[in-house]
Amino acid sequence: MAVYPRRNLKRILIDPGHGGEDPGAIGPGGEREKELNWRYSLTLKWLLEKMGYEVGLTRWGDVNVPLGWRGKLARGYDIFLSLHFNAGGEEAEGAEVWYHEGSRKGKQLAMWVDIELKKLGKTRGVKKDTNRYRRGFCVLRVAEGQGVPSALLEVDFVSNPKVEKKVKAEEERMRRMQAVANGIDKFLKGG
Numbered sequence: 638m639a640v641y642p643r644r645n646l647k648r649i650l651i652d653p654g655h656g657g658e659d660p661g662a663i664g665p666g667g668e669r670e671k672e673l674n675w676r677y678s679l680t681l682k683w684l685l686e687k688m689g690y691e692v693g694l695t696r697w698g699d700v701n702v703p704l705g706w707r708g709k710l711a712r713g714y715d716i717f718l719s720l721h722f723n724a725g726g727e728e729a730e731g732a733e734v735w736y737h738e739g740s741r742k743g744k745q746l747a748m749w750v751d752i753e754l755k756k757l758g759k760t761r762g763v764k765k766d767t768n769r770y771r772r773g774f775c776v777l778r779v780a781e782g783q784g785v786p787s788a789l790l791e792v793d794f795v796s797n798p799k800v801e802k803k804v805k806a807e808e809e810r811m812r813r814m815q816a817v818a819n820g821i822d823k824f825l826k827g828g
């Protein structure tokens with residue numbers, strides 16, 4: 638009898654924020670959020686695949702996909718994670734993980750990702766997204782509407798010149814995405 642490697646059948650959809658005509662935030666040194674999101678998403682995809690997960694992306698390369706579509710693509714997946722970089726001044730620093738108001742599983746997912754990121758340094762913690770304010774994340778609302786536990790990760794502040802420089806490095810990208818992959822893995826294993 639052949640012995641097959643154990644496969645983890647859980648499926649994860651990663652959403653690299655922005656793309657195409659929408660660059661997202663732009664750092665003081667010219668780094669564009671859409672490109673950071675893309676590189677970080679590919680690294681995260683690779684790390685999760687090494688763990689045995691099946692991983693999809695909402696966009697391939699430098700194209701923009703409407704937010705509602707990105708959320709709809711989550712149907713049938715076990716997790717939806719939208720990946721962004723933040724903007725908010727030259728001093729701001731640290732990851733934020735957002736979940737949709739009322740989603741118990743989304744909150745757990747966000748908490749696990751935050752716990753693992755905290756092992757690397759201070760974060761700004763888990764944040765609850767509500768539709769009541771300006772900042773309602775459409776992708777989270779749509780993905781959660783399909784029963785898929787979802788979170789939106791703001792990896793760090795590209796508006797901070799020190800951060801902008803640091804996050805361009807490959808080791809930094811690997812370190813941070815390994816932490817995120819560990820958080821997702823713990824959530825999916827019922828941590």
Ligand SMILES: [Zn+2]
Pocket residue numbers: 654655661662670721722
């Ligand atoms: Zn963004």
